[in-house]
Amino acid sequence: MLFYGTPLTSPLMLGTAQYPSPEILASAVREAQAGVITVSLRRESAGQKAGQAFWSLIRELNVPVLPNTAGCHTVKEAVTTAHMAREVFETDWIKLEVIGDSDTLQPDVFGLVEAARILSEDGFKVFPYTTEDLVVAERLLAAGCEVLMPWGAPIGSGRGLNNVFGLRALRAHFPDVPLVVDAGIGVPSHAAQAMELGYDAVLINTAVAKAGDPALMARAFRLAVEAGKAAFEADPMEARDMAAPSTPLLGRPMLA
Numbered sequence: 001m002l003f004y005g006t007p008l009t010s011p012l013m014l015g016t017a018q019y020p021s022p023e024i025l026a027s028a029v030r031e032a033q034a035g036v037i038t039v040s041l042r043r044e045s046a047g048q049k050a051g052q053a054f055w056s057l058i059r060e061l062n063v064p065v066l067p068n069t070a071g072c073h074t075v076k077e078a079v080t081t082a083h084m085a086r087e088v089f090e091t092d093w094i095k096l097e098v099i100g101d102s103d104t105l106q107p108d109v110f111g112l113v114e115a116a117r118i119l120s121e122d123g124f125k126v127f128p129y130t131t132e133d134l135v136v137a138e139r140l141l142a143a144g145c146e147v148l149m150p151w152g153a154p155i156g157s158g159r160g161l162n163n164v165f166g167l168r169a170l171r172a173h174f175p176d177v178p179l180v181v182d183a184g185i186g187v188p189s190h191a192a193q194a195m196e197l198g199y200d201a202v203l204i205n206t207a208v209a210k211a212g213d214p215a216l217m218a219r220a221f222r223l224a225v226e227a228g229k230a231a232f233e234a235d236p237m238e239a240r241d242m243a244a245p246s247t248p249l250l251g252r253p254m255l256a
């Protein structure tokens, strides 16, 4: 699948926040063999010394960067942050977050559609962090988005795919749109499940950054994503309500 005309080397997108150290972040990115890393402009102030070291590290990792507008609660904040990100990272890709509720970090889908339209008209390639709502998805596509990033569960919750039915419906409605499950993935089996549903990629931050061994967890996610993708491509069996013998019987044994 192409993301705005660009193939990814891996369907694993990795967040770069909350790691115990820059070295551990670097080893996690390497072990994940991430196709994309996402970076928040607002978490690491470009003016600070620590910020400068962070930017240098991000560049050295040599992985495509998807800047994000994490922490933005209004259209104006998100649009301004996207413009700053375009300058800093010299990319027109932007992961667009407009948060609507501070407790759940649920996206404000109304602000999201508006910001997506403004940024798309300004030449940005928008990756919107959204819900699994089909109507909102239609609006985002009409606003110029060519990728959708529905949540699995609230950011940082690690709850996995809360609404498998909704995510499956989104996949079925938009077979040609690149879809990424973003947020709420807690363990590798959640990522495998997303890929088994036919999603094109997953984005994970907290589950790797907050693991006891982030590099090992990054490797586990890489393997899970690979397994889930292969399973989808292998056309998995349908679940059944009733038992079906896995060993067909040919006649009955002759009992003495």
Ligand SMILES: CC(=O)[C@@H](O)[C@H](O)COP(=O)(O)O
Pocket (backbone or CB within 6 Å): 015, 016, 017, 038, 068, 070, 095, 129, 154, 155, 156, 157, 158, 182, 183, 184, 185, 203, 204, 205, 206, 207
């Ligand atoms: C870094 C980033 O983009 C997050 O806002 C993202 O949504 C990941 O969520 P998790 O931390 O739950 O993986």
